[in-house]
Amino acid sequence: MFHPEDRELAWAVWQKCLRTGEPYHIEYRLRHRSAQYRWVIGRAQAVRDMDGRIVRWFGTCTDVHDLKVAEEQRELIARELSHRIKNIFAVVSSILTLSARGFPEARDYANAVRARLDALGIAHEYVRPHGPESRPPEEATTVHGLLRALLKPYDNSAGARFTIAGCDAHIGTQAATGLSLVIHELATNAVKYGALASPDGHVKIGCDTLAEQFRLRWQELGGPAVMGPPIRTGFGSTLAERVAMANFGARIEREWCREGLIVNFISSYDSLEL
Structure with a gap:
């Protein structure tokens, strides 16, 4: 009944569970009465007597074939969309290179812009929806990892414009999208008006826990003196805050200190996993 490619693993896992008494949980393909193979989830739990000896196993087999097919289709579409978006980055990068050839004095500027485009492409790949095959390593899907990917286009070659410190936390795709904005x-x-508009300016980013909440603190230093909040809020800031609130209930607080802007981004741990 087992698909030839799944027999060895399913048997090895089952043998281990028989030896250790651990719960059995695995996905494999079984032959349907139609002669087609369908994906199922096999689960089994040991039933023990009063002395802790295993007397039998209770198991279930759940057909998840339609869900598997849907996941594979979604992964295919996500990869195709990601490929097309990265092609746009590549085309713009090529245009910059070709344009700079006729203007040697603009070559350094073109190289800097191209590096930022490459970093934006990396950030896009980081936050796009992933399936089991394309999902990045578990240690990479964290707040710190996302921050480093997003801020690389704005940093200098020495990497001295940003400092990221404090505790880290896993972040889900939905939360990553809102935080990225x-x-x-x-x-x-910060590049236009804040700390990064000054050659000596930099940004300190600290992450810590507050009760059952995760707080990210953005602090700008070394830039032009801040005279107070702006007269009006730009569309980009408004949109980013609304998306963050709608996606995972994040709260954003601003402090307009003379030394530089301070922004506190607060979210629950559960919402950060979305």
């Missing part, structure tokens, strides 16, 4: 907007505004 917020960080991108903060970095863009």
